[in-house]
Structure formats: structure tokens, C-alpha cells
Amino acid sequence: MKALSIEKENTICLKHMPEPEPAPDELLIKVAACGFCGSDIHFFRGGHVQKYPIIPGHEFSGIVEKTGSAVVNFQAGDRVAADPNIFCENCDACKSNHQIHCKNLSVLGSLRDGAFAEYVTVPERCAFHIGGLDFIQASMAEPLGCVINSHNKYEIPTGASVFVMGAGTIGLMQMMLSKKRGAAKVIMTDIKDKQLAKAKDLGADVVIKSDEHIFDALKKIAPEGFDIVIDATGVPECVEMGIKLVKYAGKMIIFGACPAGSSVTIDPFDIYFRDIQIIGSYALEKTLGQAVAMLKSGAIDLRPLIGRVVNIDEAAAVFHDFAEGKTSNKLIVSFFD
Ligand SMILES: [Zn+2]
Ligand SMILES: [Zn+2]
Structure with missing residues (x-):
């Protein structure tokens, strides 16, 4: 089969490799679509990868080609998407329903071979039937599942104001879901005009280009701040500004991945006095369905x-x-023409 392979740090190529064999509890999936994600860049640069070479790709959909002997709920020909995080369901984290912190976690595309290949294997317990849903949207169920996981952690009061920093793919998903959940107004910022135009098209109420005057511009719109502030940039300076823009009794959602070891300055009195909650949300956890x-x-x-x-x-x-940041919006490899 053809597969994209990260051979070592900063080296990626197309290779011919043998098809994987499914274990008794696994499905062999003929991949239909697989999306590129910022974390693939991270793995390419050498972060979080435990073995080289590795086939990247964790946002995918496809058709079941073959089932292991113990598989019960799937058969060849089924259209599926799958959660790339393989939980052991037996460690302390899994037993307390915090599976994403599984001590034996395996992840497609970083800890075991992923889906930028014609075939991939995944345990049956990670797979979901997609019915007639198109394969490309189904491949985007994984990032949407991450966004839903963050939303499962807090209420959006009906009529709330939501401020989303970053209008990339994830920021736009955050905006769409916030609207679905009853936000009256979603405000978005980004450094790219093109992304802001897209945000406006897709339903953002107010879009503002992020520049050195951004804080004052936002203060003008919402002198008391926003009920919910969501960071979808992973830029520490944005997080620091975002916390200052949370309204009293509001919530700051840290969704974007800031560099590990980075720091921001917060005023703990402000967090205390204005009753602010800061909520972190990592990846997805049983939300692909x-x-x-x-x-x-x-x-x-x-x-x-x-x-x-x-x-x-x-x-x-x-x-x-x-x-190198030369592309915009979701970039997807389709295996079917
Ligand atoms: Zn991803
Ligand atoms: Zn576990």
C-alpha cells in the first residue's frame, strides 16, 4: 500500500509498505479521507513521537475491508470514522472516566501507524458507523469531537456573548457550536482577513482583525467583557488578553495548544474577585460519536x-x-477520486 511516512525528524516521504493485518478485536479500514492537523506538524518536527518511522494521520474515515475474528458490530463494507485515541479501559484514569489521561494510551498517527495510508487498523471499540455521511466531513469528526469535548465541560447561558480568538478551522468550529448552543453573539478575531471573511460568512456576528489596538477595540464592544472567552490560537499572549476580557462570573476556555513551558501573567485577585473560571480542554474523550x-x-x-x-x-x-503555514482551511487527502 502507499503510505506517507515520517522517517525521522523533519523528513516525510511517500512509501510502499505492506498492508497491516487486523488483530482479533480490530478492523482493517480502507482509508477514504484523512485530514492534516497542526499536531501532525508537531510530530514531523519531533514532538510526542515514540517511534520512527511512523505513518501520521488521526482524522480519517473509510470503509471496513476486513474484520478481526472477535469483532461483533462491524462487517466488510461498513462506512466508518474512528477515534484515534486507543484507551486501555483498565487503568485508574480510564476507570474514573478520564480516558484521555489513560496511562497506556496509544494514538494513531503518533504512537502507532495512522491513516495517511491506503489501509489502517483500529480496535472495533474506537469505530463508529457513519451511514451516508460523506467521507470528507466524516474525517473532520475528530477535530469536531475535540471541540464538542470542550463544550461538554461548561454551560453557555442562552443569550450569552462568546469571544473566540482565532478563526482557523478549530476557531470556526468553536463559533458554529457556540451558536448552536444558544450564544446570542459570537465575536471573532484573527490576524488573517481571509479567515475573518469566512467567519462572517459562516455566522460570526462581529469580526475584528487582531493588531496592536485589538484589546481597546474589544473593550469598546464589551466594556464588562464576554460571558465565554475561547482561545483557539495557542498563543500565550492571546490567552493572557483573553482572561482580561472575561466578564464577571464568566469562563475562559483554554483550547488552543500553547507551547509547553510557556507562561502568562494573571492577576489572581481579578480571578477571585470577578468569579472567573479557567477551563482547560485537551483532545477528545468519547465525543467522536x-x-x-x-x-x-x-x-x-x-x-x-x-x-x-x-x-x-x-x-x-x-x-x-x-x-510552513502556506495553506488555509482544512487540507485533506482523499483516496477515492
Ligand atoms: Zn488533529
Ligand atoms: Zn487506561
């Missing part, structure tokens, strides 16, 4: 977030453009 349900019913339509669709032969070259 919720994402598939939202996409299947059309409650959320992610098609406008699709940037470019390429084939596996082009993937390595396009990955370099992606890693």
Missing part, C-alpha cells in the same frame, strides 16, 4: 471549512506547504 451525530443530521455542516483536497501522491509536497 456526538460529532458523527451532529454531522449525519446536518446540525453542523463542515463543508465550508474544507480548504484543499489532494491525493496521496501529492501529500508529501503539500505537507511541506502546510508545515
Whole structure:
């Protein structure tokens, strides 16, 4: 099979490799679509990868090709998406329903081979039927599942104001879901005009270009601050500003991945006196099914977030453009023409 392979730090290429064999509890999936994610760049640069070479790719959909002997709920021909996080369900974290902190966690595309390949294996317990949902949107169920996981951690009061920092794919998903959940007004900022125009098209109420006057501009719009502030940038300076813009009794959601070891200055008196909650949210945890349900019913339509669709032969070259920030919106490898 053809597969994209990270051979070592900063080296990615297309290879021919043997097809994997499913274990008794696993499905062999013929991959239909797999999306590029910022964390793939991180793995390419050498972070969080335990073995080289590794096939990246954790946002995918496909068709079951073959089932292991112990599989009960799937058969060849089923259309599926899958959670790339494989939990042991037996450690302390799993037993207390905090599976993403599983002590024996294995993750497709970083700790075991992922889905930028014609075939991938995954345990049955990670897979979900997608019915007639198109494969490209189904491949985006994983990032949507991450966004839903963060939303499961807090209420959005009906009529609330929500401020989303960053109008990339994730920021736009955050905006769409906030609106679904009853926000009256969503304000978005970004450094790119193109992304702000897209945000406006997709329903953001107010968009503002992020520059040196951004804090004053936001203060003017909301002198008391916003009920909910969501960081979808992973930029520490944005997080620091965001906390100052949370309204009394409001919430700051740290969703973007800031560099490990970075720091921000907060005024603990301010957090205390204004009753502010700071909520972190990492990856997805049993929320891929919720994402598939939202996409299947059309409650959320992610098609406008699709940037470019390429084939596996082009993937390595396009990955370099992606890693250098030259692409916008979701970049997806489609295996079916
Ligand atoms: Zn991802
Ligand atoms: Zn576990």
C-alpha cells in the first residue's frame, strides 16, 4: 500500500509498505479521507513521537475491508470514522472516566501507524458507523469531537456573548457550536482577513482583525467583557488578553495548544474577585460519536471549512506547504477520486 511516512525528524516521504493485518478485536479500514492537523506538524518536527518511522494521520474515515475474528458490530463494507485515541479501559484514569489521561494510551498517527495510508487498523471499540455521511466531513469528526469535548465541560447561558480568538478551522468550529448552543453573539478575531471573511460568512456576528489596538477595540464592544472567552490560537499572549476580557462570573476556555513551558501573567485577585473560571480542554474523550451525530443530521455542516483536497501522491509536497503555514482551511487527502 502507499503510505506517507515520517522517517525521522523533519523528513516525510511517500512509501510502499505492506498492508497491516487486523488483530482479533480490530478492523482493517480502507482509508477514504484523512485530514492534516497542526499536531501532525508537531510530530514531523519531533514532538510526542515514540517511534520512527511512523505513518501520521488521526482524522480519517473509510470503509471496513476486513474484520478481526472477535469483532461483533462491524462487517466488510461498513462506512466508518474512528477515534484515534486507543484507551486501555483498565487503568485508574480510564476507570474514573478520564480516558484521555489513560496511562497506556496509544494514538494513531503518533504512537502507532495512522491513516495517511491506503489501509489502517483500529480496535472495533474506537469505530463508529457513519451511514451516508460523506467521507470528507466524516474525517473532520475528530477535530469536531475535540471541540464538542470542550463544550461538554461548561454551560453557555442562552443569550450569552462568546469571544473566540482565532478563526482557523478549530476557531470556526468553536463559533458554529457556540451558536448552536444558544450564544446570542459570537465575536471573532484573527490576524488573517481571509479567515475573518469566512467567519462572517459562516455566522460570526462581529469580526475584528487582531493588531496592536485589538484589546481597546474589544473593550469598546464589551466594556464588562464576554460571558465565554475561547482561545483557539495557542498563543500565550492571546490567552493572557483573553482572561482580561472575561466578564464577571464568566469562563475562559483554554483550547488552543500553547507551547509547553510557556507562561502568562494573571492577576489572581481579578480571578477571585470577578468569579472567573479557567477551563482547560485537551483532545477528545468519547465525543467522536456526538460529532458523527451532529454531522449525519446536518446540525453542523463542515463543508465550508474544507480548504484543499489532494491525493496521496501529492501529500508529501503539500505537507511541506502546510508545515510552513502556506495553506488555509482544512487540507485533506482523499483516496477515492
Ligand atoms: Zn488533529
Ligand atoms: Zn487506561
